[in-house]
Amino acid sequence: MREGRPPGSYGIDAPYVPAIFLALAALSIVLALLITASLFVTAGVFLACALSYLYATLRGKFVGWNRILNGWRGDPPSRLLDVGCGRGAVSVLVARHFPETEVVGLDLWRSRDQSGNSVEAAERNASEAGVEGRIAFETGDMAEMPFPDDSFDAITASISIQNVKDRELRRRVISEMLRVARPGARIAIVDIQYTAQYEADLEVLGADAVERKRLGPGLWFGTPFTAGTLVSAAAPASPVSADPAAGSAG
Numbered sequence: 001m002r003e004g005r006p007p008g009s010y011g012i013d014a015p016y017v018p019a020i021f022l023a024l025a026a027l028s029i030v031l032a033l034l035i036t037a038s039l040f041v042t043a044g045v046f047l048a049c050a051l052s053y054l055y056a057t058l059r060g061k062f063v064g065w066n067r068i069l070n071g072w073r074g075d076p077p078s079r080l081l082d083v084g085c086g087r088g089a090v091s092v093l094v095a096r097h098f099p100e101t102e103v104v105g106l107d108l109w110r111s112r113d114q115s116g117n118s119v120e121a122a123e124r125n126a127s128e129a130g131v132e133g134r135i136a137f138e139t140g141d142m143a144e145m146p147f148p149d150d151s152f153d154a155i156t157a158s159i160s161i162q163n164v165k166d167r168e169l170r171r172r173v174i175s176e177m178l179r180v181a182r183p184g185a186r187i188a189i190v191d192i193q194y195t196a197q198y199e200a201d202l203e204v205l206g207a208d209a210v211e212r213k214r215l216g217p218g219l220w221f222g223t224p225f226t227a228g229t230l231v232s233a234a235a236p237a238s239p240v241s242a243d244p245a246a247g248s249a250g
């Protein structure tokens, strides 16, 4: 199945970023009027960055994840975890894409990371999209997931792990993903930063078929230097220790 943005309201990721681009565009226009007209070019560049970012967060993210899900071969997952689900963009997309899949969204609902972020907003979106019966949203830290080992046969994370700023904690998130994943579970992470670290951590922790791929202009989040990148992998066939010291990447 292929679809666009599902019904609902999914907010803006890190809303301060496009606000900064717009403020810089406005400042450049003022300076262009006061000092030199050549600064209109600078204003245009900042405006283009803001528009690119808004496109990525409001539309490109959904197009990109639809492509990722369309590329999944074999049986659909029976139980999928969406790590840092926010208002449920990818959780809802997955539930609509795979009509038999049970989805769990995990988040701490930080409004700095997504505008209007709350469990109520996520539940409202699931309901508007008609998938509320197959999604459960849980409050918890992705670095200490409230799930037993071997709970999920697919895991997604969309622009979420990068919000964990501490390197060791990000390593722990990857380790936690592998702990709660069933052997062979699909893993798909899209982020702007730190994707080389995720790739290295997954490899060190024994994941199979680890690949990293830059996504297209629809997911540039403002500039080509802030492009969304997909890290995909399969969980190892044997169980993984939750101890992040087990790996030493990066």
Ligand SMILES: C[S@@+](CC[C@H](N)C(=O)[O-])C[C@H]1O[C@@H](n2cnc3c(N)ncnc32)[C@H](O)[C@@H]1O
Binding pocket: 010, 013, 014, 061, 083, 084, 085, 086, 087, 088, 089, 090, 106, 107, 108, 109, 110, 111, 113, 114, 117, 140, 141, 142, 143, 157, 158, 159, 160, 161, 163, 164
């Ligand atoms: C930019 S939003 C992306 C949300 C969603 N995945 C999407 O694509 O729309 C990042 C999300 O990560 C969540 N987050 C940040 N740190 C977290 C943590 N340690 N544990 C769980 N969620 C976290 C934030 O609350 C936020 O909802």
